[in-house]
Amino acid sequence: MKMKTEETIKLIKYVTGSVAAVLLAAALQLQFAYAAGIITLLTIQDTKKETVRITAKRMIIFVIMTILSAVIFPLAGYHVWAFGIVLIPYLFSCMALDMKEAIAPIAVLCTHYVSAKSCSPSMILNEFLILMIGAGIGTLWNLYMPDGRRQLLEYQKTVDDKIVYILHRMAIYIELEDKTDYTGSCFDELDAMLVNLKKEALRYMNNHLITEDDYYYEYMQMRARQCVILKRIYADIIRLTTTPEQGKALADFIRQTADEFAEQNNVETLLSELERLHHHYEQQQLPVTRQEFENRSMLYHILEDMKAFLDIKKDFITAR
Template sequence: MKKRTLNTSTWLKIIKIAAGSCLAIILADLLGLSYSASAGIITLLSIQDTKKETLKVATKRFAAFATAVLIALIIFQSLGYHPVTFGLFLLFFVTASYLFHITEGIPMCSVLVSHFLIEQNMSLAFIGNEVAILGIGIIIGVILNLYMPDNTGAVLKDIVLVEEEVKDILKDIAAVLRVKNRKEQEDGSKQEDGNEVTPDQEKMQELDHMLSSLEEHLNLAQKQAYENMNNTLLTDTRYYIGYFTMRKEQVLMLKQTLADMKQLKLIPKQANPLAYMMDKIKEQFRESNNARELIKELNRMKELFKEEPVPATREEFENRAILYGIMNNIESFLVIKRDFVDSVTESQIERFWKRSKKTKQ
């Protein structure tokens, strides 16, 4: 079983929870509040993984508490302080929480309302006591979570690494599809046009591993980009989410390409131009390339492909059809990038592409 390790963010959250909960209890004690330990628990519950999440949860918990106090006041004042009436309170409060989408406050508010039950008291002073406990717990949690380490550098590093991984995959796809060079390597002869060769199964197995690794890397990178977005209160960093989403869509097309390549019994000589195209895509593969010229060139290549002599055998026909399908996959791969670049605003170009360029240098 693989041993889990805690990253810096997790350790920071643990320290915040421990220190913040302790501080909340001490402050509640200094103010002479009853049930001061609850302030520490509320701080613990208030510290989320990101700034935006912390503020969102804090707002919902204040709303949930107001709802809980109103319901408790009506039920306890009307029916008395009994376990059954507390159950009735929960019935109405939990229902209201789901209806108004404030379920984050259910555990915390239920504990605070249980204090009314224990004390059999809902005087204005005691409600003020619970409001103070809630305020101390949430405010300390929010203040502590205003500090979050900036992981923009890590996101930019992921962009560079992802692009390098895709380039390696494009290079290897080209190597599998390149008939002439492989034939020369096998028998040492010079082939002007190249002959059909069997697909390199070892290389395709390696591509499988590379694509799986890239997919895993993209999932982690996108998660980190979401954290970066939710820790940035004053600026919009959704661009990084869109970037990694785009790359994930492209990887799906590369996986489909590999699946089609596995169906080839022999790689026809018509694959050589496509191998050249893959090399060209690799050379121009970068964040800011809109892929328009590459799409035009690929379409010209597809038209020339249609003008090739009619296949002489059924097997040749099937291999050529698969090869044409691979061209369509690569076209989709390029169109995904073109559409992404078209959606990027001028302000995003100014901010994100220039920053990425500096990182790559």
């Protein structure tokens, strides 16, 4: 199976970072030098922010674990039962502080106190340096991340193209009375695309430490909200039993929306056209039969949903 570029880079970071950590710890003549390499492995995460967050948690838990060890081991002895006694408040602290990620590597450092049968200042310094070397090199190595913007833009384009396709399809089926082959499978595909876009947008956002670039995440949320509106419009279209003459004007407007669908479009022109269409509907003769009334009501509901669809985009553009 072919590895992705991100996976290859991460593998290289694992190997080079771990070896560098062990070599540095050994050069400083630290005991248990290989533990620094293991901590580096566990430090390297998928994003820069996640790496920094986990490193900070491990520093806090290290302090708690060392205090517990320095108090309990000299009193209870350096054996397995004493280790179990230390683990009880240690694990409770990890859970209470939501620092489960710190449990394993810091517990390993705790075993070093047992192996060395010492919690002396020099031994505590030894473990602190192992943690600093392992976490420091892991964090430093993870400062390099593939930009990921190109793939993000590709996901964004697939979402936009699918929405354009859905809008064109809606325009067609508003004018067709036979809707037996009009299914909602396209929304399943769009939902899957939005999941991918969200994943990449979060990765991109969390790889910016100084400034949080949330544009693409907000963009994904905007399209997700529009998707909810489109599903409502689809539900109304399949309930149409006939095609009122007003349906053609609405279908033309939906086509226009699809044709002018663009990331930077502030939709002001489309909203003006929608207002004109709304006014045009108000000038029409009232429906005579119950069926006409129900179908006209459905069209009006679609019109209102199209306004909500465009307002979501307008709010997004205005907020930027």
